[in-house]
Amino acid sequence: MVIATVFLSIIGMSAGLALGSRHKASPESPGLPHIPESPAASNGGVECPAEMHATARRLGITDTLTQVMRVRTTDTKTVTTIWICRGPDDALYYQANRGDGWVEGKTALFLTRVDQEGDGYVAKAVDGTVIRVDERQLRIFRKKGVETHDVEPE
Numbered sequence: 001m002v003i004a005t006v007f008l009s010i011i012g013m014s015a016g017l018a019l020g021s022r023h024k025a026s027p028e029s030p031g032l033p034h035i036p037e038s039p040a041a042s043n044g045g046v047e048c049p050a051e052m053h054a055t056a057r058r059l060g061i062t063d064t065l066t067q068v069m070r071v072r073t074t075d076t077k078t079v080t081t082i083w084i085c086r087g088p089d090d091a092l093y094y095q096a097n098r099g100d101g102w103v104e105g106k107t108a109l110f111l112t113r114v115d116q117e118g119d120g121y122v123a124k125a126v127d128g129t130v131i132r133v134d135e136r137q138l139r140i141f142r143k144k145g146v147e148t149h150d151v152e153p154e
Contacts, residue, residue, distance in 0.1 A: 045066035045067060046066060046067040047064060047065070047066060047067070048065040048066065048067050048083050048085040048093075048095065049083065049095070049097075051097070051102045051104075051108065052065060052083065052085065052093070052095045052110065053065060055095075055104050055108070055110040056093065056110070059110075059112065061087065061093075061112075063087040063088050063089065064087075064088070065085035065086065065087055065093055066085060066086055067083055067084075067085055068084045068085060068086050068092065068121075069082075069083070069084040069121065069133070069134075069135070069153075070082070070083050070084075070153070070154045071133065071135060071138070071151040071152060071153055071154060072151060072152060072154050073138065073149050073150070073151055074150045074151060074152050078098060078099060078100070079098070079099040080096055080097065080098050080099065080138075080149075081096070081097050081099070081154070082094070082095070082096045082097075082133055082138065082151070083095045083096075084114065084121045084133070091112075091114075092114035092115065092116065092121065093110065093111065093112055093114055094109070094110070094111040094112075094114045094121065094123035094131065094133075095108065095109070095110050095111075096108065096109045096131075097109075109125075111123040111124070111125055111131070113125075117132075118134075119134050119135070120132055120133055120134030120135075121133055121134070128142075128143065129141065129142050133151070135151070135152075135153045136150070136151065137149065137150060137151060138150075138151050
């Protein structure tokens with residue numbers, strides 16, 4: 001539980017520090033990591049990242065996850081990409097990755113408790129942190145307060 005809290009704090013702080021201003025940049029811009037497009041899934045959707053599937057498999061989720069939404073924080077220093085993915089059973093999953101590598105539990109966060117609400121999604125961590133994301137904003141609700149970050153669809 002402590003590790004999850006620390007990890008969520010790191011993701012939130014990184015995004016918060018980096019989001020001083022809204023700035024659009026192409027993936028080829030200096031400082032922006034390039035995350036390649038995933039191949040098409042067998043159901044015609046875009047498959048979620050291989051790293052996400054690896055984490056899901058470690059948790060016993062063996063189905064192919066397809067992308068429902070993909071957004072990126074609008075910062076050029078520390079970019080966080082967020083995926084909402086769906087399994088064949090309609091279960092939703094949340095994956096966030098801060099752009100300096102992919103290490104689950106350090107630069108990446110995978111959550112299985114996800115619901116759709118309106119035009120966005122709500123993910124709940126075991127420590128009580130609630131993450132709301134839509135195509136405009138990422139909001140992280142912790143006991144100590146709320147962080148809000150602008151995002152843009154990818």
